[in-house]
Amino acid sequence: MDKQKITGSDALLKTLIAEGVETIFGYPGGQIMPFYDRLYDYQKEIKHVLVRHEQGATHAAQGYARVSGKVGVCVVTSGPGATNTITGIADAMMDSTPIVVISGQVPAPMLGTDAFQEIDVIGITQPITKWAYQIRKPEEIVWAVSRAFYIASTGRPGPVMLDFAKNAQIGLVDYTYQKVTTVRSYQPFPTIEPGHIAAAAELINSAKRPFALVGQGVILSGAEKELFAFLEKGDIPAGSTALGLSAMPSDYRLNKGLLGMHGNIGPNRKTNECDVLIAIGMRFDDRVTGNLQTYAKQAKIIHFDIDLSEIGKNVPVDIPVAGDAKETLAAVTERLIAADHSAWINSFAAHEEEEMEKVIQKEAYPEEGALRMGEVVGKVSVAVDHDAVLVTDVGQNQMMGIRYFNYRRTRSVVTSGGLGTMGFGLPAAIGAKFGAPARTVCLFTGDGGLQMTLQELGTIMQEKIDLKMVVLNNAFLGMVRQWQELFFHERYSSTVMENPDFAAIAGAYGIKSRTVDKREELDDAIAEMLHHDGAYLLVVNVETHGMVYPMVPAGGTITDMIMDEK
Amino acid sequence: MNGKTLYTVIIFSENTVGLLNQITIIFTRRQLNIETLSVSPSAIKGIHKFTITTFADKDTIDKVVKQIDKRVDILKAYYNTDEDLVYQEIALYKVSTELFMKMNGVEELIRKYNTRVLEMNESCIVLEKSGHYEETQELFDELSHSIGVLQFIRSGRIAITKSKVERLSDMLSAMEKRLDIKPEER
Ligand SMILES: Cc1ncc(C[n+]2csc(CCOP(=O)(O)OP(=O)(O)O)c2C)c(N)n1
Numbered sequence: 001m002d003k004q005k006i007t008g009s010d011a012l013l014k015t016l017i018a019e020g021v022e023t024i025f026g027y028p029g030g031q032i033m034p035f036y037d038r039l040y041d042y043q044k045e046i047k048h049v050l051v052r053h054e055q056g057a058t059h060a061a062q063g064y065a066r067v068s069g070k071v072g073v074c075v076v077t078s079g080p081g082a083t084n085t086i087t088g089i090a091d092a093m094m095d096s097t098p099i100v101v102i103s104g105q106v107p108a109p110m111l112g113t114d115a116f117q118e119i120d121v122i123g124i125t126q127p128i129t130k131w132a133y134q135i136r137k138p139e140e141i142v143w144a145v146s147r148a149f150y151i152a153s154t155g156r157p158g159p160v161m162l163d164f165a166k167n168a169q170i171g172l173v174d175y176t177y178q179k180v181t182t183v184r185s186y187q188p189f190p191t192i193e194p195g196h197i198a199a200a201a202e203l204i205n206s207a208k209r210p211f212a213l214v215g216q217g218v219i220l221s222g223a224e225k226e227l228f229a230f231l232e233k234g235d236i237p238a239g240s241t242a243l244g245l246s247a248m249p250s251d252y253r254l255n256k257g258l259l260g261m262h263g264n265i266g267p268n269r270k271t272n273e274c275d276v277l278i279a280i281g282m283r284f285d286d287r288v289t290g291n292l293q294t295y296a297k298q299a300k301i302i303h304f305d306i307d308l309s310e311i312g313k314n315v316p317v318d319i320p321v322a323g324d325a326k327e328t329l330a331a332v333t334e335r336l337i338a339a340d341h342s343a344w345i346n347s348f349a350a351h352e353e354e355e356m357e358k359v360i361q362k363e364a365y366p367e368e369g370a371l372r373m374g375e376v377v378g379k380v381s382v383a384v385d386h387d388a389v390l391v392t393d394v395g396q397n398q399m400m401g402i403r404y405f406n407y408r409r410t411r412s413v414v415t416s417g418g419l420g421t422m423g424f425g426l427p428a429a430i431g432a433k434f435g436a437p438a439r440t441v442c443l444f445t446g447d448g449g450l451q452m453t454l455q456e457l458g459t460i461m462q463e464k465i466d467l468k469m470v471v472l473n474n475a476f477l478g479m480v481r482q483w484q485e486l487f488f489h490e491r492y493s494s495t496v497m498e499n500p501d502f503a504a505i506a507g508a509y510g511i512k513s514r515t516v517d518k519r520e521e522l523d524d525a526i527a528e529m530l531h532h533d534g535a536y537l538l539v540v541n542v543e544t545h546g547m548v549y550p551m552v553p554a555g556g557t558i559t560d561m562i563m564d565e566k
Numbered sequence: 567m568n569g570k571t572l573y574t575v576i577i578f579s580e581n582t583v584g585l586l587n588q589i590t591i592i593f594t595r596r597q598l599n600i601e602t603l604s605v606s607p608s609a610i611k612g613i614h615k616f617t618i619t620t621f622a623d624k625d626t627i628d629k630v631v632k633q634i635d636k637r638v639d640i641l642k643a644y645y646n647t648d649e650d651l652v653y654q655e656i657a658l659y660k661v662s663t664e665l666f667m668k669m670n671g672v673e674e675l676i677r678k679y680n681t682r683v684l685e686m687n688e689s690c691i692v693l694e695k696s697g698h699y700e701e702t703q704e705l706f707d708e709l710s711h712s713i714g715v716l717q718f719i720r721s722g723r724i725a726i727t728k729s730k731v732e733r734l735s736d737m738l739s740a741m742e743k744r745l746d747i748k749p750e751e752r
Contacts, residue, residue: 122584127591131638134583151638184741185580185641309632 005172008138009038012102012164015145016046018177021073023047023064023434025057029077031117032104034169036075049434049463052455054081056427058088059453061099063431065092066414067389067439069222071152072099072431078106079117082163083124087421089159090128094418095243096220098157100148107167108136121163130158136165138173146180155188156307157220190308192323192331200302200319201335203276209344210236211267211274213259213288216243216417217281217305223326224248224410227280230333235341237348239267241282242402245413250386250406256348260288261552262399266351268550268558271296280304281325284314285418290558304328358563359549364404370543371519373400373444373472380442380470381405383526388440388468389414389432393425393449395479397472399548401444411436423452426469430456433465440468440530447473447499457509460535468529471502471539474546482547486562506537517541570621572601574651574725575631577616578608578641578734585639589616592633598622602655604722610735613641619723642734646727653725657702658684659693659709660717666691669713679705690716699723 006014012035016024026048028036039048051057054076061072076085082103092099106115125132131151135144148160204210218227224247231238231254239259240247248255257264259271271277277299282288289295292314303310303317304325311320321328363374377400381388391414392401398415407413414432416424429443450471460467474481477495484492506513512532516525516539529536550561579585586605593600601619608615622630627645635643663686666672675681676693679701685692695705702720709715 123587126584126588127595132584183638184738186638187741307636309629309636313629 006175007034007038008141008168008171008173009035011138011141011173011175012145012169013038013042013046014175015142015177016073017042018179019146019149020070021046023049024073024075025049025051025060025064025431026075027051027054027057027077027081029081029104029117031078031106031166032075032081032164032169034166035104035164047434048075049430049459051427051430052458053453054084055087055423056430056453056456056459058085058092058099058101059421059424059427060431060434061101062088062092062095062097062424063391063414063428064435065097065099065431066428066435067411067432068435069411070098070435071149072097072435074099074101076101076103077117078104078121079119082119082121086124086128087419087423089125089161091416091419091421091424092159093128093130095416096157096216097159098152099159100145100152100162101159102162102164104169105134105163105165108165109167111136111165121161125161128159129161132161132163134163134165135168138168138171141168141173142175142177143180146178147183150180151183151186155186156217188306189324190306190322192328196319196321197328197331198335200278200321201332203300203302203319204234204236204278204332205335205337205339207276208341209270209274210234210276210278210341211270211299212236212238212278212280213271213282214238214240214244214247214280215282216241216247217325218244218247219410221281221306221325223281223324223329226326226329226333230329230336233333233336233338235339235345236278237270237341237345239263239271241285241288241417242415243413243417244282245402246407246410249408254345258402260285261290261554262403262548262550264351265355265550265561266348268552268561269351270348272298272557272559274299276300276302278302278304280329281306283307283310286314286554289314290552290556294557355550362564363400363549371517371522371540373397373474373542373546374404376470376472376522376540376542377401377404377444379522379526380468383530384440384442388412388442389436391415391425391429391432391441391443393443393445394420394422395446395449395477396474396482396546396548397444397446397449397478399479400472403548405442422446422449425449426453426456427459429467429469430459430463430465433467441466443467443469445469445471446478447471447475447497447502448477450502454505457506457511460511461509465535466533467535469535469537470529471537473499473502473539473541474544475499475541476544478546479548481545485545485547486551487553502537502539511535511537513537513539515539515541570623571647572619572621573627573645573647574653574723575616575618575620575627575634575643575645576725576727577618577634577643579614579616580639580641581607581612581614582639585614586616588637588639589618589634592630593618593620596622596626596630598626598630602722604724608734610738613734617723617725642737646725650727650729651725652728653698653723654696655699655702655721655723656694656696657706657718657720659695659706659715660690661693661709661713661715663687663689663691665713675708681705
């Protein structure tokens, strides 16, 4: 009966495997070397992707988690390795992305001595993680790691940090895997109040102009079918937040498009016309609401959310529906009376026409002038039959990406929402491809953002990752330039970018590339990119002074959208 | 305090390292000053109790407490105003023995304030008084005025709700029943 003792590193690896981990993104260094040494013997079970910067590891883990629904995992060394993960962890916290970050740490006896590459990882990450824990003894490994996965993936998901002292990596321990399925002090699924379900259904049944706001909570909960049934039965049109995109197919009759600052005109205006506003798994971010004093004042508001601290945080709510959207939506749907709101639903059409004429026509179907971002995104979307995973960076490329790309399936959008992290795109796309290897993954990035994590082209080279990357090169920090044009008297302070030859850089990494600046070449270049077997970087030189419209200025009323007047 | 109320936030948590940090960050983000803070083991083994007072408006305190309650290691957080609570602070006063002995009406003072002498030696005397803030402050003022106070310390508030039971014990047993947790799995 003598149990074989194994090292803490083995215990960690075995626990990761037991938790279903197949891929990890990481970067080695002194205080995590015992782990990396043991990893060498687990290459069949666990694929380790060597990134080029630890920030890249976190974004890759996020991309992986967002498309697959599984927990993304990163492993990094102590000190600078750990601090380099901060941006990705913060991003995952804001966007509710389940990741587990494991950083090496100096041996427990040396903690607190300012040892080489010692940093207070727990202190730094506590405000930006769901849970942060320092493993100091090998005996804690199974418990802490399994608990980390449980916490990261349940309730409202989020990042967990595990700071893994070197002595715990080396020390010997009896290994028995025991899955954590409860934490006494943590209630991931709030109790569903039947009274609230009934009240919500009653209010929706009485509504003449109901309107739903779909957030990422629907996707995280896996409640897409329940959402569909809910909208169908109630005959309720819906808008989507940036992170909620792809919960409904783009061409679904009740999908009325994107909400917020650069959203579609219809859903924004209708927010202030509806009589019952039904928020589902979204958090009334200021980029969605604009000025709260003028936001949906006429409507009764129902808020479905799993996170009690979100209900009533920004917008006063008439009926809170706490719980997992999959259950609460189904429960409310059961009590709905099948409705017909066709006149209300049809009233969106006028707004769609207006937007087509004032914005979309010029942006997506221009006949002259420089290439436009919307045009490029739209053409790629058509070329992939609207069935690829969209990954964006941050800025104009992001807004154009989410405005003009279309979706057929859920979990098709990976973008940095709450934190708005430039440099997110390229590494997130790498992770997305590992998370959905059978799907085409298209990245749209700006010339600025690309250069924040450009080094990950090395990861793509080494791992031979089949990514379709499109640089929308406007030679500006475009989104900041747009604000300077609109709100800072066209004083383009530090937004002009002198750029390298991106195609040559791709070439240096052995990645096929092409640069396009003429409309006649675009279709061919897109086809070439998509037919190429392997990674491809398409550089499209677009209008340098392009603008994303419509736009609700920050803090403005959601219905006061600026259009393209030129 | 410009329209703000003094709230007492009571938090029950697992006894894990770094919890105070997690809690204070949430106060900091909302720009709330912690007036008093007291932390100790609760009546339930392995569970710690924080008693924090802060001036805030209702909306802010409500959101802050929800955000605290949401943290993984927090079992329960709630807030009360003074009417719902029985609360107390304790204060220690060090004064010069010589001056104290010479002072008029020492006995009356001790009776009036319900004060105890904790320590007495040639050079100094340590008095103890428990009460509400105003009460411990009043004694401080009187002593400083007459003989001077060499050292003074006041504890954070400790508080108990006027309702009958500690809500936590019920909640905890319900939770453990629901989760079917055996003690060793906590
Ligand atoms: C890390 C980081 N730094 C700065 C910003 C502020 N910012 C938002 S958009 C933007 C411009 C992005 O320029 P580019 O990557 O070229 O994309 P474009 O807007 O031109 O599409 C900047 C600087 C940010 N979001 N993230």
